[in-house]
Amino acid sequence: MNKHTNGIGRRSFLALGAAGSLAAVGDPTKVPGTPPSALGQRASHAALARVPLAGVVSYTPLQDLHGTITPADLHFERHHAGIPDIDPAEHRLIIHGLVDKSLQFTVEELKRFPAETRTCFIECSGNASEYFQSSPEVTPQLLRGLTSQSEWTGVRLKTLFAEVGVKPEARWFLAEGSDAAVLTRSIPIEKAWDDALVVYAQNGEPLRPAQGYPIRLLLPGWEGNTCVKWLRRMELSTEPFMTREETSKYTDTLADGSIRQFSFVLGPNSIITSPAYPEALNTGWMEIRGLAWSGRGKVALVEVSTDGMKTWQEAKLQGPVLSKAHTRFRMGWQWDGKATQIASRCIDETGAVQPTHAALKQKRGVGTGYHINTIVVWNVAADGRMTFKTENWS
Amino acid sequence: MNKHTNGIGRRSFLALGAAGSLAAVGDPTKVPGTPPSALGQRASHAALARVPLAGVVSYTPLQDLHGTITPADLHFERHHAGIPDIDPAEHRLIIHGLVDKSLQFTVEELKRFPAETRTCFIECSGNASEYFQSSPEVTPQLLRGLTSQSEWTGVRLKTLFAEVGVKPEARWFLAEGSDAAVLTRSIPIEKAWDDALVVYAQNGEPLRPAQGYPIRLLLPGWEGNTCVKWLRRMELSTEPFMTREETSKYTDTLADGSIRQFSFVLGPNSIITSPAYPEALNTGWMEIRGLAWSGRGKVALVEVSTDGMKTWQEAKLQGPVLSKAHTRFRMGWQWDGKATQIASRCIDETGAVQPTHAALKQKRGVGTGYHINTIVVWNVAADGRMTFKTENWS
Numbered sequence A, B: 001m002n003k004h005t006n007g008i009g010r011r012s013f014l015a016l017g018a019a020g021s022l023a024a025v026g027d028p029t030k031v032p033g034t035p036p037s038a039l040g041q042r043a044s045h046a047a048l049a050r051v052p053l054a055g056v057v058s059y060t061p062l063q064d065l066h067g068t069i070t071p072a073d074l075h076f077e078r079h080h081a082g083i084p085d086i087d088p089a090e091h092r093l094i095i096h097g098l099v100d101k102s103l104q105f106t107v108e109e110l111k112r113f114p115a116e117t118r119t120c121f122i123e124c125s126g127n128a129s130e131y132f133q134s135s136p137e138v139t140p141q142l143l144r145g146l147t148s149q150s151e152w153t154g155v156r157l158k159t160l161f162a163e164v165g166v167k168p169e170a171r172w173f174l175a176e177g178s179d180a181a182v183l184t185r186s187i188p189i190e191k192a193w194d195d196a197l198v199v200y201a202q203n204g205e206p207l208r209p210a211q212g213y214p215i216r217l218l219l220p221g222w223e224g225n226t227c228v229k230w231l232r233r234m235e236l237s238t239e240p241f242m243t244r245e246e247t248s249k250y251t252d253t254l255a256d257g258s259i260r261q262f263s264f265v266l267g268p269n270s271i272i273t274s275p276a277y278p279e280a281l282n283t284g285w286m287e288i289r290g291l292a293w294s295g296r297g298k299v300a301l302v303e304v305s306t307d308g309m310k311t312w313q314e315a316k317l318q319g320p321v322l323s324k325a326h327t328r329f330r331m332g333w334q335w336d337g338k339a340t341q342i343a344s345r346c347i348d349e350t351g352a353v354q355p356t357h358a359a360l361k362q363k364r365g366v367g368t369g370y371h372i373n374t375i376v377v378w379n380v381a382a383d384g385r386m387t388f389k390t391e392n393w394s
Helices: A010-016 A019-023 A107-112 A130-134 A140-144 A157-164 A189-194 A357-364 B010-016 B019-023 B107-112 B130-134 B140-144 B157-164 B190-194 B357-364
Strands: A051-053 A057-059 A092-097 A103-106 A115-123 A147-156 A172-177 A184-188 A197-202 A216-218 A231-237 A269-274 A284-293 A299-305 A327-335 A340-348 A377-380 A386-388 B051-053 B057-059 B092-097 B103-106 B115-123 B147-156 B172-177 B184-188 B197-202 B216-218 B231-237 B269-274 B284-293 B299-305 B327-335 B340-348 B377-380 B386-388
Touching (some): A092 A157, A107 A147, A107 A197, A115 A216, A130 A140, A147 A284, A157 A197, A172 A189, A184 A189, A269 A340, A284 A299, A284 A340, A284 B107, A299 A327, A327 A340, B092 B157, B103 B107, B103 B157, B107 B147, B115 B216, B130 B140, B147 B284, B157 B190, B184 B190, B269 B340, B284 B299, B299 B327
Parallel strands (some): A092 A231, B092 B231
Antiparallel strands (some): A172 A184, A172 A231, A269 A284, A299 A340, A377 A386, B051 B057, B092 B103, B115 B147, B147 B197, B172 B184, B197 B216, B284 B327, B299 B340, B377 B386
């Protein structure tokens, strides 16, 4: 039988190394702790924050997060007219247009329908803004922080469409938010039959105001602005509505000068979140960690290069790998102290490969601002300092 | 082409029903919203809180949650001497005893090891306290709210044990917390080789102080007190240490008057979280929803009875169904307005079945206080009012 059961004393800690201070000032075993409370708090030593910018957007701190879930208060934001203050008791969702019977639903009525829960990401199509790519001193948060992942719960849109009875000639529907921008997007009806949801919960709790409280549209794998927040109206029609957000905005330039419209699906993407700027490396073993995702389905493979994209090795994917979901990848790496570059690339289950900057620029030409999913390359200097390998989009 | 793209006007809302107030005072589309921020807030209309009790425990509001994830600030708490205030820079984990080389690790060192992420529940073995089972007016929160689920990230304990080199004769290890209770439990070493983790992150973010910041032991499926919070020491030995928390506490009475010690694994369990007290039903269709879980593996089947346990029907399980994880179940039900009782029972992949109160009482006798996983029965009165079917443990 063992001779002591009362915790390790000061002497044994001192004998083992530098932890003597644990037994000195502030030994937590010598002071009664604080009691349970209604709501837990974060540790004062573990500050986390989004970076809000220009009054319209805030970025998730990818470099500070582990696993795949984004805490709800750190989910990125992109608003077109700020966050509305909505009384859920007054809120209605109306579905009309090419339907047998126009209906409106209260939030409580929506919650009575058969529910479904799904974990997936939402990414802004303006993620990976050109604006940040000219600076070597830029964090994962600013390079790719307009993507976040949650466990969402709501009702399948096809369930609601069955209630109103969609006419056979309907091919599109309009989704409209009740913010001051009255944001509207046209969505092909196939997405409703596939996997669209009207969600009222995120990570177990009710949606937060910044995420569309009381309800938002969720189109897994499609650009974030189509996941209309504060959803109040859907209108079925034969053709798209050609709203502002699909004509003057959210279209993609191509190299021949033409414009690609309705490019809903987000391509394969990834970023090494650690190590990354502003970290400084020591030589030896570490684990390269990052996130990969694709709006086209499951991540099939993530490859990591530690020699400036000359060779690639397969990273380990954290299961369960879910469709249209952030997938954590990890790979052991022993840094030898020489200057190099590290990068990751995502290949999804459809075979789509995350492109290099050069490849995407060749396809899209200059001035492209949406659907940028290029490989992120981090420079490692001989002194261990890390920086972003800047990209020139002009 | 559609004739209007600017949102639905007041007239069309009024034409469709009672939503005219949306266009009156407080129309959110007529007021600029609030800009993005560093941290999101909950809606003022969607209050959520744990119920703290007796200065030692707080209960997760199961009836207010959707899906399977528990937001970190709503994870249940059970502390033996409150929440310690720990400086992570000073914190060390020491592993010693029957090892080749005693080692201590800083938190940063632990984070350098290969990481693993896993979603599972933690449940207090004192969940389903007898105390609440004598009142018909009791919520799911108080009946089963000492279980919560998170996505945890940390290092496999077997990775750390490989570092120190566990001697072949080691059969148990002590886990010790750095709270003022210096809580200690003895754990069979097989759990280290199986799936034990030392975790530093929860739902993406650093562990919160109430959950063991900066590190806690995570033994998936085992009673919560073995998942030692604020973990600071592990000692390898040939035999258990017979600490207070495994001799005078956390043992189970049996009907013959003997005591069962080291009953680590949590049995199959479930609860209908909606409808439940204090809801009042209307006749017609609704969805019965709840959570099921087992410390023995995956939930294989959840059956729901709506006729006082005379007959059972299979509920739908929300995938992906993970091992040792909260699993959301749902089943449509049309209430006909007659008084009845509804209940759920969980069968796990090992074939273990959640017992009735009578069956468990017969096995354990009176006075049992831990590992209560009996079927929760809700009464539905003819007027729709719901109450808990009280159980007599004396």
